[in-house]
Amino acid sequence: MVKEKYFYYLYLINALINIIHFVPRVLIEHRFEGALMSIFISVIIGTGLLVSFIKLISNFPGEGLPELFYGSLPKMIGVPLLIFFAFLWYEAGAINLAVYADITRRYISPDASPLVVIIFFLLLVTLCSRLKTESILYALETTIIINVPLMVYMLIKALVNPNFSWDAVMQVITHLWTAPNYESIAGATFIFTGYVNLAIFNRAFSSLKPRHLWLIPISGLLVLLVTLLVPIGYHGTIGVEDQVYKWFSTADSIRSEFFLVERVLFIFYFTCLSLTLVSAVIQWHNALEIVKAISVKRKPKELKAASNKDWWVLAPMALGTIGMEYWFDEDILRIFGQWFLNVRLIGEVLFVATMFVVYRRRKKRA
Amino acid sequence: MRGRLYTTLLIIVLCTCGIMLTGCQLKDVERRSFVLAFGIDSAPTDEGKDNQNLIEVTLKLAIPEGDPSKRDQEAVIISQVSNTIPEAIRLLKSKVDKELDFSQCKTLLFGESYAKKSISEISDWMVRRRDIQLVAYNGVARPSAKEVLSLHPKSERVPAYSLILSLGREGTESPFIVGMFSYNFRRHLSEQGLDPILPLVEKDGEEAILINKSVLLDKKRARAELTPDETRLYNLLMTQNLRTSFFAEKDGVIYSYNMESTHAKFKLITSKEGKTIVQYYVGGRAILEDNNQDVETTGSLLREVSKVASEKWEKDINKFLVKVHGTGLDPLGWGLRYMALNWNNATEIEDWEKIYPQLEFRVKADVEIKYSGMIH
Numbered sequence: 107m108v109k110e111k112y113f114y115y116l117y118l119i120n121a122l123i124n125i126i127h128f129v130p131r132v133l134i135e136h137r138f139e140g141a142l143m144s145i146f147i148s149v150i151i152g153t154g155l156l157v158s159f160i161k162l163i164s165n166f167p168g169e170g171l172p173e174l175f176y177g178s179l180p181k182m183i184g185v186p187l188l189i190f191f192a193f194l195w196y197e198a199g200a201i202n203l204a205v206y207a208d209i210t211r212r213y214i215s216p217d218a219s220p221l222v223v224i225i226f227f228l229l230l231v232t233l234c235s236r237l238k239t240e241s242i243l244y245a246l247e248t249t250i251i252i253n254v255p256l257m258v259y260m261l262i263k264a265l266v267n268p269n270f271s272w273d274a275v276m277q278v279i280t281h282l283w284t285a286p287n288y289e290s291i292a293g294a295t296f297i298f299t300g301y302v303n304l305a306i307f308n309r310a311f312s313s314l315k316p317r318h319l320w321l322i323p324i325s326g327l328l329v330l331l332v333t334l335l336v337p338i339g340y341h342g343t344i345g346v347e348d349q350v351y352k353w354f355s356t357a358d359s360i361r362s363e364f365f366l367v368e369r370v371l372f373i374f375y376f377t378c379l380s381l382t383l384v385s386a387v388i389q390w391h392n393a394l395e396i397v398k399a400i401s402v403k404r405k406p407k408e409l410k411a412a413s414n415k416d417w418w419v420l421a422p423m424a425l426g427t428i429g430m431e432y433w434f435d436e437d438i439l440r441i442f443g444q445w446f447l448n449v450r451l452i453g454e455v456l457f458v459a460t461m462f463v464v465y466r467r468r469k470k471r472a
Numbered sequence: 473m474r475g476r477l478y479t480t481l482l483i484i485v486l487c488t489c490g491i492m493l494t495g496c497q498l499k500d501v502e503r504r505s506f507v508l509a510f511g512i513d514s515a516p517t518d519e520g521k522d523n524q525n526l527i528e529v530t531l532k533l534a535i536p537e538g539d540p541s542k543r544d545q546e547a548v549i550i551s552q553v554s555n556t557i558p559e560a561i562r563l564l565k566s567k568v569d570k571e572l573d574f575s576q577c578k579t580l581l582f583g584e585s586y587a588k589k590s591i592s593e594i595s596d597w598m599v600r601r602r603d604i605q606l607v608a609y610n611g612v613a614r615p616s617a618k619e620v621l622s623l624h625p626k627s628e629r630v631p632a633y634s635l636i637l638s639l640g641r642e643g644t645e646s647p648f649i650v651g652m653f654s655y656n657f658r659r660h661l662s663e664q665g666l667d668p669i670l671p672l673v674e675k676d677g678e679e680a681i682l683i684n685k686s687v688l689l690d691k692k693r694a695r696a697e698l699t700p701d702e703t704r705l706y707n708l709l710m711t712q713n714l715r716t717s718f719f720a721e722k723d724g725v726i727y728s729y730n731m732e733s734t735h736a737k738f739k740l741i742t743s744k745e746g747k748t749i750v751q752y753y754v755g756g757r758a759i760l761e762d763n764n765q766d767v768e769t770t771g772s773l774l775r776e777v778s779k780v781a782s783e784k785w786e787k788d789i790n791k792f793l794v795k796v797h798g799t800g801l802d803p804l805g806w807g808l809r810y811m812a813l814n815w816n817n818a819t820e821i822e823d824w825e826k827i828y829p830q831l832e833f834r835v836k837a838d839v840e841i842k843y844s845g846m847i848h
Binding site for chain 2: 138212213216268269271273274275276277280281283284340341342343344345348355358359360361363368369371
């Protein structure tokens with residue numbers, strides 16, 4: 107059983123990895139069409155979903171989603187829902203890995219085959235996602251503690267640069283009163299999504315009543331504003347569109363004369379690498395545990411932590427990811443990622459709603 | 473038991489693969505030659521050929537050696553004429569026996585004639601290639617990038633290092649150098665209401681380079697040139713705490729003073745007649761460096777010299793702004809500021825295009841010469 111602070115790590119890792127690809131991309135794409143407004147709306151939606159889920163699940167300490175569904179929902183509804191959620195978790199991890207393999211190939215080793223890169227990522231992620239839930243949380247804590255100071259350093263470095271264009275930032279802010287669209291709201295809410303991992307990770311919590319929940323909307327708003335505005339300050343309101351990986355180009359534009367390496371890009375790469383891998387481990391752990399809970403006939407609580415049968419679940423997941431990396435080009439990956447974000451928001455609302463139904467039924471029975 | 477055996481085997485295989493993958497992208501340092509500076513010129517076109525857009529790419533290479541403190545680090549300079557940059561680099565690869573490595577390339581020079589034609593290809597190439605840093609320094613070279621790169625200044629220990637030191641203000645901090653990183657240059661090229669400016673790197677004799685002028689560009693090519701004094705004023709208006717000295721003349725005596733801190737900002741004001749005025753506020757604290765007639769320095773004299781100096785600034789900066797405005801370019805970002813503060817987003821670009829030709833300038837300078845140095 108772990109302390110409540112681990113809930114914040116689960117939130118934080120999702121908020122941090124968002125800067126790698128899809129969220130900055132969709133926000134910047136809509137920077138003149140309501141990105142800022144969608145940030146404000148998504149803070150409300152995201153915090154709302156997060157807080158209501160926390161309140162609901164805190165009534166059932168130590169129980170994961172499959173255990174909660176078991177008995178309180180009819181099997182005909184419970185199992186398809188679980189499969190849908192497991193698929194979302196799987197896709198979240200798979201897209202992360204595919205994108206990161208692409209980034210690795212671009213910035214670090216253009217000669218290496220992307221398949222080799224993704225196979226190494228997959229080995230690590232599959233091996234680790236079989237670990238015990240608590241162990242993954244401890245690994246998460248270590249990763250966060252090592253990487254957050256580096257992130258903060260780079261952010262400060264980025265903001266004190268005299269070449270940072272506050273006029274460009276202001277020019278985007280003047281587009282505040284434009285109506286937002288669903289795509290950018292779906293993108294912006296993604297940073298609050300870390301809490302859904304509690305579906306399985308709640309098994310490790312003996313009680314879940316995190317204090318200082320007001321930190322969530324404030325930090326979320328700041329993270330989103332930084333995600334959108336810092337690349338604009340570096341590449342300009344128009345030029346920012348040209349960059350494929352906005353934040354990697356931004357990190358490459360930051361110069362640290364007196365640090366270990368002058369090119370901040372490399373520090374940024376390694377920070378994001380560890381965060382991405384740990385986040386993929388968390389997401390796949392969720393997917394794996396849910397599939398295991400469905401496939402086992404007995405009551406899911408009697409499950410063993412890891413067994414060789416896990417590989418029957420992980421192997422198709424890994425193969426699917428390799429296939430994604432092999433067949434998808436940059437543009438399809440982008441469209442696919444956007445669809446994932448769009449479906450995810452609906453799935454998340456569904457997720458909290460089911461949780462509410464489960465809560466009502468349990469209460470009636472008790 | 474068998475499961476554990478397989479795990480152990482797997483780990484061993486993984487580690488062996490890991491060992492094979494180490495190293496600098498599969499090629500050792502001795503098999504690489506590092507490109508330290510990149511130059512591009514428009515090649516002289518032959519009369520007979522139809523292709524008029526030939527370019528000449530020049531690379532300054534360093535060969536890794538044992539002792540970096542020795543001066544005999546001879547640079548290798550190779551160049552190639554071609555119609556595109558990647559093609560030129562591919563051809564250059566057959567002129568060296570080692571793999572070309574661009575990861576240390578921190579200087580990109582555009583020859584003057586090339587910059588006057590079109591810079592779109594080079595600006596696209598340098599941000600598209602992942603191994604060229606976005607914090608590389610850009611500049612325009614006179615008479616050509618090839619000739620500037622071929623120079624080997626006496627003070628230079630590592631090839632092309634003098635360019636990096638001066639353009640990046642790591643070594644000399646000259647107020648006459650406009651530092652321009654690739655990402656910043658690219659931003660200036662794409663942004664509405666902001667135009668690029670690049671430092672001009674000149675060949676000065678056989679062994680020296682001179683950087684004290686700058687070139688104004690529109691979105692495509694070089695358009696105008698700033699003199700050293702104007703370049704310094706540009707830096708004064710664009711950066712905080714510029715280290716430089718000026719002089720003021722009072723009663724026939726010339727007083728030189730050195731700036732300890734400077735500040736500059738501007739506002740866009742609409743006058744009563746509906747005209748838009750760019751109002752600059754500049755100023756700073758200074759220390760008296762010398763006067764050429766041995767006049768005794770008193771408190772009132774300091775204040776009077778300050779007043780004269782401020783007036784001179786106002787006159788000079790106004791003249792500079794009017795000249796920049798006369799070129800039709802906007803290197804100081806007035807247009808961007810207008811759009812940043814204007815919430816009427818639908819029409820602001822057209823509005824600015826109407827306003828720009830009628831812009832007026834006002835300068836309010838406040839130079840405070842506070843100290844007289846060590847003597848009165």
